[in-house]
Amino acid sequence: MVIEGAARPADRERLHLSVAEDLENRILNGSLPIGERLPSESAIARDFNVSTRSVREAMQILETKGLVRRKHGERAMIVRDDVAEFLGTLATTVRQLFSTNPDYLVQLMDVRRMIEVEVIGALVARENPITPEIDAAMNKLRETAKAGEFGKFTDCDAAFHRALVQSAGNDVMAVLYNNLYGLITDVIRVTSRVPVKSLDVACAEHERLYELIKNRDEAAAKEAIAAHINNSSAYLQVAIAKAQNKETQE
CATH class of the missing domain: 1.20.120.530 (GntR ligand-binding domain-like)
Structure with missing residues (x-):
């Protein structure tokens, strides 16, 4: 999976927030389907032209919101429908x-x-x-x-x-x-x-x-x-x- 149309956020101090917001919108509108796995953190970092650290921080935000589930050694899974x-x-x-x-x-x-x-x-x-x-x-x-x-x-x-x-x-x-x-x-x-x-x-x-x-x-x-x-x-x-x-x- 590739995050198509991803653009590097303009505000460097808010890189992780911008990445999290972009991915959240894609999950909510269905372009990133429930049950699918997101690309690796390094792949997402390339798509958004940000560091892997920014991606990890974005993943933490999405996990707190219950939008993804992460396990060590595995790519994050989208789980929005699990109330x-x-x-x-x-x-x-x-x-x-x-x-x-x-x-x-x-x-x-x-x-x-x-x-x-x-x-x-x-x-x-x-x-x-x-x-x-x-x-x-x-x-x-x-x-x-x-x-x-x-x-x-x-x-x-x-x-x-x-x-x-x-x-x-x-x-x-x-x-x-x-x-x-x-x-x-x-x-x-x-x-x-x-x-x-x-x-x-x-x-x-x-x-x-x-x-x-x-x-x-x-x-x-x-x-x-x-x-x-x-x-x-x-x-x-x-x-x-x-x-x-x-x-x-x-």
């Missing part, structure tokens, strides 16, 4: 931000709240808002709370919220949410123990939310989910502060 991979790449980028500034978690939780509040609206608009998946997730929560299994309860908690989002019927939102929740879980793993309520209290909160959705009480259900996520955000901020203080003392 899950695209969002997964974005999640990796956000995870890198967390490594330098955990305060980004607050913004992440804000996004999570926005998604789940909108999901509640979509669910209660239906004649039967409780899907079999939501029902099954709630039953698992009840079982683990009754058994006093904290570790399993945490997993079931996540599964319940994912079931809500997936039941809204928006596949892109579901994939995006799954990546967000994975990031939140990553942060929990590397921070100190988060203050927790008893399993009975935690289960009761979810039980109330479940009933509000079932009864199609949109205002109360949205208020309940927002308060639940705000509390979770506050707990995680405490955990981050403890972890940062520990690092300072060491």
Whole structure:
């Protein structure tokens, strides 16, 4: 494959950006088909009359946007139609931000709240808002709370919220949410123990939310989910502060 019509960018300091933009446009308009491999970095460098370093930097930009997939020793493959991979790449980028500034978690939780509040609206608009998946997730929560299994309860908690989002019927939102929740879980793993309520209290909160959705009480259900996520955000901020203080003392 040859990148036909490629021209050397005029701005030397923006060479990699110009190459990335040109290739992105070709991918988006279909002239570089999904599933095809791009030419080698050296070939692209010749086509654009730039250095291979500029091409590598351009490839990094395209990979971050989820437009290409790169493996060592292989030419980059165009993967624009893989929504899950695209969002997964974005999640990796956000995870890198967390490594330098955990305060980004607050913004992440804000996004999570926005998604789940909108999901509640979509669910209660239906004649039967409780899907079999939501029902099954709630039953698992009840079982683990009754058994006093904290570790399993945490997993079931996540599964319940994912079931809500997936039941809204928006596949892109579901994939995006799954990546967000994975990031939140990553942060929990590397921070100190988060203050927790008893399993009975935690289960009761979810039980109330479940009933509000079932009864199609949109205002109360949205208020309940927002308060639940705000509390979770506050707990995680405490955990981050403890972890940062520990690092300072060491």
